[in-house]
Amino acid sequence: MTPLLEARHLTVHYRTPTATLRALEDVSFTLAESEVLGIVGESGCGKSTLGRAVLRLTEPTAGEILFQGQDLRALSGAALRRARREMQIVFQDPFGALNPRHRVATLIGEPLTIHGLPNREQRVAELLDLVGLPPDSGRRYIHEFSGGQRQRIAIARALALSPKLLVADEPVSALDVSIQSQIINLIADLKRRLGLAMLFISHDLSVVRHVSQRIAVMYLGRIVEIGPAAELFDQPAHPYTQALLSAVPQPPGAPRRERILLEGDLPDPTNPPPGCAFAARCRHALPGCSATRPELLRRATPHGPRETACHLYEPA
């Protein structure tokens, strides 16, 4: 079966006057219909660039994005606009993403206007109901709403065109704990009811674990490990995944993982090291690690075959 979305060797380089910043390097993955793929990693790992690049909000430097088998990079004009109906994005800060001078009904209905779709008023009412906002919200302005409600409005707007794919870039990171759960539940409900596929990007590992079927871990522009959520969380293979998971403060009462404190900082993305980008901070690094880059492959680990980019494990 054709996956809903397939990224092949997706690469994004940003040119500055003095250097080339390699934000995304040779990233490949697939996403099935109604599947949630979590993307985790720390600041600067390229996860937001990845989310933007698959929608061509940031133009990829190289690679292919196949959406329902069609290469998005080959499209332009009306064809690209039509494809984009099916793919939408929700950002971390809904206040920054929504125009404060428009009423909520205008904001939610705007995608319908742009794409020339009928029955705007009725659809806006449906959408408000879908995201759990009172029917009179449409007449109000964004500043009249709390952070959680604003995120509901942003989600309603993203769903206006009934997309098949939603890129959610840190959708709950700016929200308080008690509100965060409300929005996570909303996203899970919508996914179930509408069969949405999602790229769920977050630095919060427990949130990603909660909503994703599969998870990809990124480090310095590349995916270093990808796999089913439970497998990756319970038996991480890549030493970076292990360190990342060990750093998460455990909920009160939960058993603690052995903490792996990382030394140093991320390498410079304008001048990435030739071998494994994590080698300098890795406690298992072998002499060859800083010389040759390990490919993301199915490899034999003590826990079984895993898709990881690490020389510790032989290709399976």
Place this chain on the structure above:
Amino acid sequence: MNILEVQGLTLATSQAALVEDVSFTLAPGEMLALVGESGCGKSVTALAIMRLLAPAISRTAGAIRFDGTDLAGLDDEAMRRLRGHRIGMIFQEPMTSLNPVFTIGEQIAEPLRLHLNLSAKQALARAADLLDLVGLPTPTRQLARYPHQLSGGQRQRVMIAAALACEPRLLIADEPTTALDVTVQAQILALIDRLRRQLDMACLLITHDLGVVAEYCDRAAVMYAGRIVETGPAAEVFATPRHRYTAALVRTMPARNPPGERLPAIPGQVPPPGSRGQGCAFQPRCDAPVPRCAERPSLAGAPHAAACWNPAA
């Protein structure tokens, strides 16, 4: 003896009370967390301790004693001598707390010259030691660098070095790791934890992250709508929460729930100052209210206290 005693602290604008009747103590070497969601009053409480409240906010009741001295009685000059000297501070955003036009070395050396009367040369040498203490590589080289040349984690280390420069008796850390990545957060919290033991420094950690509290703090005080609703040994407060709000917060954490299942969310929103009602402010969102909740409960029990008429444990 306690290094810090806050008693019956009430902070208000001309419109409404922000913080009401907040009391806690802190002993040398102890780490206390003030935990709560946005707007619960935790940060403004910290600012009140340092007497850095915005002009529109005033202390309308209560006392703050630092090392036995009532801080309200000090003049501005005496207060300035305390800040950065015997009370250190770290804030969430290291970039806005560091001055972009001065080098790291100058900024760490400043409190040393000001409070300890060190010469420029002595102060820089001590600044290098401090950078070493907080784990920045090649400290003497870092002294000449500017804040924008450092990563977020490195800047927060510089902030900590500056806050610790004069070996304060009390460190107030307001969301010190919220802007940082999780692996850097682990480094910074481990550092604060090590230093408070090493220097026998009391630490007031302000955070919204329950996991951080449970792992690093001795005691926790949970705030809701301007009041402390539960306080006690950190492990106990989160293992067997008594206040219905704390219990609901712990229950709603994604990591406490089976993946993919509906989270037990807390309905509604935190009431803003001015509309917190006469009774328990959490009552409208509570899953187990009783008639008595219309009346305000006070903290009861020791050392694990909760202000709840129908406690969860």
